[in-house]
Amino acid sequence: MRLLTRRISGGLSAKRRSRFAAPVVLLLGLLITGGAYAALAPANANTKTDDATTIAKGRALFLVGCASCHGKNAEGILTVRGKNYGPALAGVGAAAVDFQVGTGRMPMAQPGVQALQKPPAYNADEIEALAAYVASLGTGPSIPSADQYSGKVSNQELVEGGEFFRTNCTACHNFAAAGGALPGGKFAPSLVGVSAKHIYEAMLTGPQQMPVFSNGVLTPQDKKEIISYLKSSETEPNYGGFALGSIGPVSEGMFAWLGVGVLVGFAVWIAAHTSRSKKKKEA
Amino acid sequence: MSNAKTNGTKPATAEKSSKAAGAATWADDRLGIATMAKKQIRKVFPDHWSFMLGEIALWSFVTLLITGVFLTFWFKPSMTDVVYNGSYSQLRGLPMSEAYASTLNISFDVRGGLLLRQMHHWAAMLFIAAMLVHMMRVFLTGAFRKPRELNWLIGGVLLLLGIVEGFAGYSLPDDLLSGTGLRIADGLVKATPVLGSYMSFFMFGGEFPGDSIVSRLYTVHILLVPGLLLALIGAHMLLLVYHKHTQWPGPGRTEQNVVGYPMMPVYAAKAGGFFFIVFGTVALMGGLMTINPVWRFGPYNPAEVTAGSQPDWYMGIAEGLLRIMPGWETHLWGFTLSWNIFIPGQIAPIALLSLVLGYPFIEQWITGDKREHHLLQRPRDAPTRTAFLAAMITVYGLLWAAGGNDILAHVFHLNLNKITYFMRGGIFIIPPLVFLLAKRWAISLQRSDNDRLLHGYETGVIMRDAQGGYTERHLPISEAEAYTLTARERDHIYVASSTVDANGVAAPAARMDTLRAKLSHLWFKDYLQKPTVEELEEGHHHAEIEHEHDVPLEGHAADGHQFDGRHDIAGEELRQH
Ligand code: HEM
Numbered sequence: 001m002r003l004l005t006r007r008i009s010g011g012l013s014a015k016r017r018s019r020f021a022a023p024v025v026l027l028l029g030l031l032i033t034g035g036a037y038a039a040l041a042p043a044n045a046n047t048k049t050d051d052a053t054t055i056a057k058g059r060a061l062f063l064v065g066c067a068s069c070h071g072k073n074a075e076g077i078l079t080v081r082g083k084n085y086g087p088a089l090a091g092v093g094a095a096a097v098d099f100q101v102g103t104g105r106m107p108m109a110q111p112g113v114q115a116l117q118k119p120p121a122y123n124a125d126e127i128e129a130l131a132a133y134v135a136s137l138g139t140g141p142s143i144p145s146a147d148q149y150s151g152k153v154s155n156q157e158l159v160e161g162g163e164f165f166r167t168n169c170t171a172c173h174n175f176a177a178a179g180g181a182l183p184g185g186k187f188a189p190s191l192v193g194v195s196a197k198h199i200y201e202a203m204l205t206g207p208q209q210m211p212v213f214s215n216g217v218l219t220p221q222d223k224k225e226i227i228s229y230l231k232s233s234e235t236e237p238n239y240g241g242f243a244l245g246s247i248g249p250v251s252e253g254m255f256a257w258l259g260v261g262v263l264v265g266f267a268v269w270i271a272a273h274t275s276r277s278k279k280k281k282e283a
Numbered sequence: 284m285s286n287a288k289t290n291g292t293k294p295a296t297a298e299k300s301s302k303a304a305g306a307a308t309w310a311d312d313r314l315g316i317a318t319m320a321k322k323q324i325r326k327v328f329p330d331h332w333s334f335m336l337g338e339i340a341l342w343s344f345v346t347l348l349i350t351g352v353f354l355t356f357w358f359k360p361s362m363t364d365v366v367y368n369g370s371y372s373q374l375r376g377l378p379m380s381e382a383y384a385s386t387l388n389i390s391f392d393v394r395g396g397l398l399l400r401q402m403h404h405w406a407a408m409l410f411i412a413a414m415l416v417h418m419m420r421v422f423l424t425g426a427f428r429k430p431r432e433l434n435w436l437i438g439g440v441l442l443l444l445g446i447v448e449g450f451a452g453y454s455l456p457d458d459l460l461s462g463t464g465l466r467i468a469d470g471l472v473k474a475t476p477v478l479g480s481y482m483s484f485f486m487f488g489g490e491f492p493g494d495s496i497v498s499r500l501y502t503v504h505i506l507l508v509p510g511l512l513l514a515l516i517g518a519h520m521l522l523l524v525y526h527k528h529t530q531w532p533g534p535g536r537t538e539q540n541v542v543g544y545p546m547m548p549v550y551a552a553k554a555g556g557f558f559f560i561v562f563g564t565v566a567l568m569g570g571l572m573t574i575n576p577v578w579r580f581g582p583y584n585p586a587e588v589t590a591g592s593q594p595d596w597y598m599g600i601a602e603g604l605l606r607i608m609p610g611w612e613t614h615l616w617g618f619t620l621s622w623n624i625f626i627p628g629q630i631a632p633i634a635l636l637s638l639v640l641g642y643p644f645i646e647q648w649i650t651g652d653k654r655e656h657h658l659l660q661r662p663r664d665a666p667t668r669t670a671f672l673a674a675m676i677t678v679y680g681l682l683w684a685a686g687g688n689d690i691l692a693h694v695f696h697l698n699l700n701k702i703t704y705f706m707r708g709g710i711f712i713i714p715p716l717v718f719l720l721a722k723r724w725a726i727s728l729q730r731s732d733n734d735r736l737l738h739g740y741e742t743g744v745i746m747r748d749a750q751g752g753y754t755e756r757h758l759p760i761s762e763a764e765a766y767t768l769t770a771r772e773r774d775h776i777y778v779a780s781s782t783v784d785a786n787g788v789a790a791p792a793a794r795m796d797t798l799r800a801k802l803s804h805l806w807f808k809d810y811l812q813k814p815t816v817e818e819l820e821e822g823h824h825h826a827e828i829e830h831e832h833d834v835p836l837e838g839h840a841a842d843g844h845q846f847d848g849r850h851d852i853a854g855e856e857l858r859q860h
Pocket of ligand 1: 348456
């Protein structure tokens with residue numbers, strides 16, 4: 001898996017003429033498969049031992065706020081039609097809970113195509129307790145530590161992060177991480193302003209439509225590089241002036257028509273200001 | 284309308300000779316330009332804002348030439364791999380093509396380079412938009428009619444070349460969007476039955492992307508197409524001068540004369556000033572608004588793609604067609620016919636282009652109007668044509684929106700699939716509705732013109748007669764306006780001459796003739812014609828009666844009537860009762 005990503009995003013000279021012109025769908029398919037494999041593989045065992053009191057606190061919170069959809073023991077609840085009110089959470093890991101609850105996606109306000117972000121309903125301690133509880137149900141990715149997602153990287157690593165980002169993420173999130181649409185009313189949100197920890201966790205747990213980028217696909221180092229690329233892009237000045245939403249040529253085209261409108265306005269103005277003598281006569 | 288009623292007020296005066304004049308005489312003795320120019324300088328141009336739209340296109344083209352030449356000093360049209368070492372740190376050390384690296388270099392390390400790049404791109408967007416707006420004016424006013432069909436054809440080719448030129452330019456920097464666009468072009472070429480893959484290999488010099496497309500497009504972009512554009516623009520202007528400019532109907536204006544200002548000095552001053560306005564607007568846009576931030580897209584890499592991959596707006600229609608086309612394919616003897624690409628990518632654009640280029644001839648055939656025209660038609664006086672344009676603009680808008688379906692979905696929180704389904708139906712349903720609406724609208728405007736001619740204009744003065752009835756005073760419109768409104772010609776529905784040939788057998792030619800008569804009928808049937816002389820007299824007569832009706836009321840002025848606009852109101856006040 002890792003080899004594959006490396007080859008795709010690595011040396012450009014080879015790739016230019018290469019067979020890797022395959023549609024990105026295929027690439028994503030591979031990544032998803034790889035992600036699922038890596039999630040199931042025991043490599044990510046939760047090493048942190050949470051003490052029993054935190055877990056008990058988490059369970060209490062869970063019963064109140066989450067059990068209605070996820071079940072009393074987080075075993076998941078099926079609707080009559082066989083869909084999920086909420087999926088089983090055993091094995092999703094503390095990282096998933098920290099991401100979902102920390103970005104306000106959980107508890108989900110109402111069933112919909114996509115759980116939307118909102119201000120978090122729980123404070124940091126409560127999130128930690130919920131995470132500990134869910135982590136105790138089965139092994140899954142744990143919450144990354146600060147040195148995993150932040151810290152200085154060299155410029156070369158930053159550039160490499162950009163390549164990883166363009167290879168793995170822009171298809172959904174757009175070149176400027178401004179977000180993009182997905183089929184069926186779903187969307188990949190803008191990544192601007194998302195905390196480094198949550199970016200890391202998103203890659204690790206693959207929320208909803210997003211594929212899982214397990215450590216086998218993008219190593220912790222790769223993830224850190226992506227994050228530093230995203231963070232440095234956020235602070236990058238807009239060299240060209242107003243960015244017009246950073247959503248590509250469609251908005252540029254609209255402004256071009258605005259420009260033509262202005263010029264037509266000038267044409268009207270010039271035509272209206274003819275020779276002075278005539279103006280006076282008319283007045 | 285603010286228009287000159289004469290060709291100028293002062294006769295030309297001879298300047299006293301100066302050094303510059305001496306040089307000019309020297310040159311003229313050898314080149315003979317002045318003698319040639321003298322006649323052209325006295326050429327008269329009518330004055331109306333809509334006649335300046337073509338100029339926007341012209342001046343943005345000049346801006347493109349200026350900024351484009353600047354870019355050629357630093358741009359390197361090569362796909363050779365280099366390692367970027369410029370000052371944009373996000374990409375430093377990355378292998379990329381020389382074309383992309385030099386574009387980064389222009390953007391970040393050449394003084395004023397980014398400004399010029401952005402100006403070049405904005406000017407390109409404006410150039411094509413201005414050509415379209417200009418074309419719409421020509422279309423709506425019937426300025427393409429005989430003898431100007433050829434100039435319409437040239438204009439159509441200019442538009443096409445502009446689009447090709449824009450696409451070539453968009454592909455030069457070899458960034459992610461360039462390459463994605465070329466990949467689509469590659470797909471379009473490959474969709475040609477049987478020959479597709481050979482054509483693609485020929486175009487890219489091997490398998491896509493190859494290593495020669497950028498240098499080939501460069502030649503196309505800075506030599507071939509600009510050369511053609513220049514030549515055709517020249518021809519366009521020559522024909523314009525030769526045919527003389529069309530003008531709006533009005534007092535003193537006929538099919539035989541042109542009323543306006545001479546080229547020198549009024550028109551030249553206005554036109555020259557307009558260049559600076561266009562250039563200035565482009566400079567402002569280039570300085571303030573990001574366009575094509577290639578540094579954010581990254582170098583082209585066939586394994587990458589980004590959300591928001593769209594072409595420039597003028598290709599939006601092609602993108603939209605591709606996006607809403609259902610995925611139809613036929614498999615025959617091991618060959619695949621990709622209707623899903625062939626129809627939107629090749630058949631549709633060719634059909635559209637033929638329609639645009641052939642329009643003057645199609646209309647001529649249907650209406651049977653093959654006379655020369657130098658007076659313009661108002662859009663309302665050709666309702667079918669006007670409505671056709673409204674429908675075409677709708678098609679364009681819908682397809683552009685369809686091409687940006689993911690952007691719409693994302694920005695307005697809509698469902699991507701539903702937008703696509705909506706467009707699939709909408710493209711067939713909405714334009715005809717717009718057509719009907721626009722046609723009815725134009726005809727209503729014709730009706731209001733006729734009302735003005737027959738009944739005069741509404742004064743807003745309400746009269747109350749002895750019986751207590753209320754009427755609104757109408758006053759006749761001015762002679763000049765009446766002249767202008769009646770300047771249009773009557774429309775004649777084409778009648779098929781004979782449906783059978785000499786032997787009484789329906790001839791194929793006759794069948795065409797019948798079709799033509801039917802189309803002509805459909806074309807004209809709801810049009811309103813201008814009132815006849817009798818109707819006008821009748822109208823005036825009616826007005827006189829109405830006036831007599833008012834006369835007995837004159838003495839018994841009700842309060843407030845003194846302000847009806849027909850009395851001297853000096854010193855008048857509201858009377859107290
Ligand atoms: C009708 C005329 C033209 C149109 C519509 C047009 C359009 C474009 C466009 C859209 C680009 C991409 C710009 C970008 O990087 O964002 C481009 C690039 C370029 N154009 Fe033109 N152009 C025109 C005429 C010319 C002329 C006359 C020249 C030179 C003689 C020229 C030289 C260049 C060069 C060197 C580039 C690549 C540089 C770069 O991308 O930074 N263009 N053109």
